[in-house]
């Protein structure tokens with residue numbers, strides 16, 4: 696590898712590191728993948744959400760105390776949604792966006808919304824399926 700190539704690689708790595716820091720600082724607005732075992736209302740950011748690995752569910756909290764659950768499988772071509780911010784659920788495959796309030800389509804190419812999933816809140820413990 697030539698010196699110029701090493702410098703280019705370093706620049707790219709540095710840029711990725713900056714992106715990584717930026718994403719981390721927005722953790723309160725971005726969904727994270729969690730186990731279904733012990734999710735509480737405090738784990739679900741207001742205006743954001745949590746993508747659960749299994750079962751495939753995304754939990755949202757549009758306003759404090761309002762917990763919603765939807766399938767995390769995008770109805771367009773079956774990708775898993777990846778994040779929730781500003782009360783919008785995002786699918787990374789083709790850019791569809793869904794409402795964190797009711798799962799409806801905000802932006803295609805998906806033409807159907809995310810199906811609702813059952814959710815129950817007991818104190819701060821969230822159960823769903």
Ligand code: FES
Nearest residue numbers: 769771772786789
């Ligand atoms: S699979 Fe989600 S937008 Fe295409």
